[in-house]
Amino acid sequence: MREALFVKQNSEKWKRYEQMRTENSDELAERFIDITNDLAYANTFYPKSKTTAYLNGLAAVLHQSIYKNKKENSNRFITFWKTELPVLFYTYRKQLLYSLLFFLLSASIGALSAKYDDSFVRLILGDGYVNMTNENIAKGDPFGVYKRQGEVEMFLMIAANNTYVSLLMFVSGIFLSIGPVFFMLRNGVMIGAFEYYFFSKGLGAESVLTIWIHGTLEISAIIIAGAAGLVLGHGLLFPKTYTRFQAFKNSAKDGTKIALGLVPIILVAAFFEGFITRHTEMPLLLSISILAGSLFFIIWYVILYPSKLHKRHQTIENA
Numbered sequence: 001m002r003e004a005l006f007v008k009q010n011s012e013k014w015k016r017y018e019q020m021r022t023e024n025s026d027e028l029a030e031r032f033i034d035i036t037n038d039l040a041y042a043n044t045f046y047p048k049s050k051t052t053a054y055l056n057g058l059a060a061v062l063h064q065s066i067y068k069n070k071k072e073n074s075n076r077f078i079t080f081w082k083t084e085l086p087v088l089f090y091t092y093r094k095q096l097l098y099s100l101l102f103f104l105l106s107a108s109i110g111a112l113s114a115k116y117d118d119s120f121v122r123l124i125l126g127d128g129y130v131n132m133t134n135e136n137i138a139k140g141d142p143f144g145v146y147k148r149q150g151e152v153e154m155f156l157m158i159a160a161n162n163t164y165v166s167l168l169m170f171v172s173g174i175f176l177s178i179g180p181v182f183f184m185l186r187n188g189v190m191i192g193a194f195e196y197y198f199f200s201k202g203l204g205a206e207s208v209l210t211i212w213i214h215g216t217l218e219i220s221a222i223i224i225a226g227a228a229g230l231v232l233g234h235g236l237l238f239p240k241t242y243t244r245f246q247a248f249k250n251s252a253k254d255g256t257k258i259a260l261g262l263v264p265i266i267l268v269a270a271f272f273e274g275f276i277t278r279h280t281e282m283p284l285l286l287s288i289s290i291l292a293g294s295l296f297f298i299i300w301y302v303i304l305y306p307s308k309l310h311k312r313h314q315t316i317e318n319a
């Protein structure tokens with residue numbers, strides 16, 4: 001499309017966004033998504049034009065309107081979970097996809113390495129863990145490791161450790177996004193080798209129904225933390241029409257919000273691991289229900305709901 005036609009089709013909308021102020025957070029989020037879509041198009045086809053510079057400025061104004069520091073009202077907490085975080089998931093859906101792909105690739109590497117190298121599992125998981133699990137399998141309790149500590153102690157330890165790991169993955173994005181990729185590869189290889197170990201013992205289905213009660217949310221949090229790290233590094237690598245410093249500030253703010261959004265997921269996963277996973281004798285239906293419910297929540301909140309918000313905005317614009 002020629003730039004003149006692009007401007008003609010959208011100029012009235014841009015002027016309306018610029019002139020008509022609103023404090024409605026949902027409306028601001030919808031405007032921001034729309035303008036960033038237009039900006040992405042302009043960056044692709046007219047990277048050095050005045051139109052792109054104008055859209056960049058308008059996007060910055062909307063961004064500041066959403067995230068500016070001010071005394072928050074009583075609905076701020078609800079707004080964050082209902083609108084801001086899902087909008088960020090949609091805006092940075094590519095980073096989420098890349099993080100997932102890095103994890104799946106590295107998990108496949110871990111599983112294949114464990115299959116063709118008998119010593120690989122011990123190298124990754126450690127002799128102590130493998131020997132202990134072998135003893136538990138011999139005693140008929142292969143997942144006895146989840147019963148070694150008290151519920152509260154285990155919950156606190158896991159919550160603290162997973163919060164630290166997620167924070168580390170996010171902050172490592174400052175190293176031009178190399179850090180999150182490294183951590184995703186390391187965690188993926190470990191998970192792949194870990195799961196292959198149980199499948200090789202004939203305990204594959206049982207491991208899924210037991211370990212992934214908490215693992216579904218835990219691994220999802222790791223993948224999202226990796227995406228937050230990629231968002232952090234994105235501003236440094238691809239500032240586009242912003243200065244590199246301004247782009248970094250924007251990406252750091254967005255990445256921080258995504259990282260903070262992981263806290264409830266991490267806490268629930270730690271609760272499941274500390275209080276629920278240890279009950280290996282639970283009914284099969286209950287185990288499947290918890291696992292499926294966790295998976296559905298992640299797919300809905302991170303993928304489907306953000307997409308629905310975006311489509312709703314597009315419908316309003318086209319009306």
